Amino acid sequence: MSLLRNDSPSEETVDPTSKAVAEADELLHRARFGTLCTASLREEGWPFGSIVPYTVDSSGRPLVLLAGIAEHTRNLLAEPRVSLLVHERADDGDVQSRGRLTIMARAARLDESQTTEARARYLARVPQAVTYFETHDFEFYALEPHRLRYIGGFGKIHWLPVDRYRDRYQMDLLAASAPPILSHMNQDHSEALRLIVRAFRSIDAARAIMSSLDRWGFMVRTEQPDALLRFDFDSPADSSSIRGIMVDLTKRARASTRA
Incomplete structure (x- = not known):
C-alpha cells in the first residue's frame, strides 16, 4: 500500500515481517469466509470446525455473526480460545501454493453499543445476512487476535507479531x-x-x-x-x-x- 504523497518504500527497504503482515491483512480482506475452529463442548478435547462468513472491524478484529443454537457458539461460550483459518482460492487445485492465514484469538460477544457498525460492515460483505437480523438468536462476536500464522507460499512462512498487526490498523494513513x-x-x-x-x-x-x-x-x-x-x-x-x-x-x- 502506498504511503501519503505516493512515497511508498521500495521492496528493498521493507522488512520481511512488515511485508508478511501487509500480505496477511490483504488476504483477510479478500477472503469472504473462513474455518472457525472451536473446542468441542460435546466431545471434550476434540477440535470442531465450521465455515463462517466474517468481516473485519477498524482495529483488525474479525467479526462473526453466530446463532445461539449453533454448535460452535456453544463451544466458544464455554472456551473462548478459537482460531480462524482463511485462504486464497486455488482453482488449479494446488491449495498449498496459495496464501493462508490462521488467527488464534479469543472470542467475545459484542455489546449493544458496537453492533450498529458491526452490522454495517458485515452486510457490506454478506448482504444475504440481512434476514438473520429478523430473529433474536444471532449475535456478533469479535475475535481478538492472540497470534497469527501466515504462509504466503513455498518458503514464505511467518509467525506474525500481533502488535505489528494491530499497528497496521492504528497507523492507517x-x-x-x-x-x-x-x-x-x-x-x-x-x-x-x-x-x-x-x-x-x-x-x-x-x-x-x-x-x-x-x-x-x-x-x-x-x-x-x-x-x-x-x-x-x-x-x-x-x-x-x-x-x-x-x-x-x-x-x-x-x-x-x-x-
Whole structure:
C-alpha cells in the first residue's frame, strides 16, 4: 500500500515481517469466509470446525455473526480460545501454493453499543445476512487476535507479531488523513453519495453523509431513512488513489441507475 504523497518504500527497504503482515491483512480482506475452529463442548478435547462468513472491524478484529443454537457458539461460550483459518482460492487445485492465514484469538460477544457498525460492515460483505437480523438468536462476536500464522507460499512462512498487526490498523494513513476528504465529499459530492446508496443498496435517502474512511472502505450514514452503511473497496486505497476510486464508484452507480 502506498504511503501519503505516493512515497511508498521500495521492496528493498521493507522488512520481511512488515511485508508478511501487509500480505496477511490483504488476504483477510479478500477472503469472504473462513474455518472457525472451536473446542468441542460435546466431545471434550476434540477440535470442531465450521465455515463462517466474517468481516473485519477498524482495529483488525474479525467479526462473526453466530446463532445461539449453533454448535460452535456453544463451544466458544464455554472456551473462548478459537482460531480462524482463511485462504486464497486455488482453482488449479494446488491449495498449498496459495496464501493462508490462521488467527488464534479469543472470542467475545459484542455489546449493544458496537453492533450498529458491526452490522454495517458485515452486510457490506454478506448482504444475504440481512434476514438473520429478523430473529433474536444471532449475535456478533469479535475475535481478538492472540497470534497469527501466515504462509504466503513455498518458503514464505511467518509467525506474525500481533502488535505489528494491530499497528497496521492504528497507523492507517488514509484514515488519519480522512477529515478533509470527508468534508469535501459531504460538501461537494453529497448527491454522488446519495446516488451510490441508491444504486448499490436500493435506499433512496433524503441525505447521505460519509462518516468515516479507511484504506479498505467507507461508512455512510443516511437520513430518511436512517441507516449506517459500509462500502468496501476491492483493494486497499491510499491518498493518491482515493479520488479515482470514488469517481469510478460514482460512474458505476450512475450507469446502474440508468440501466
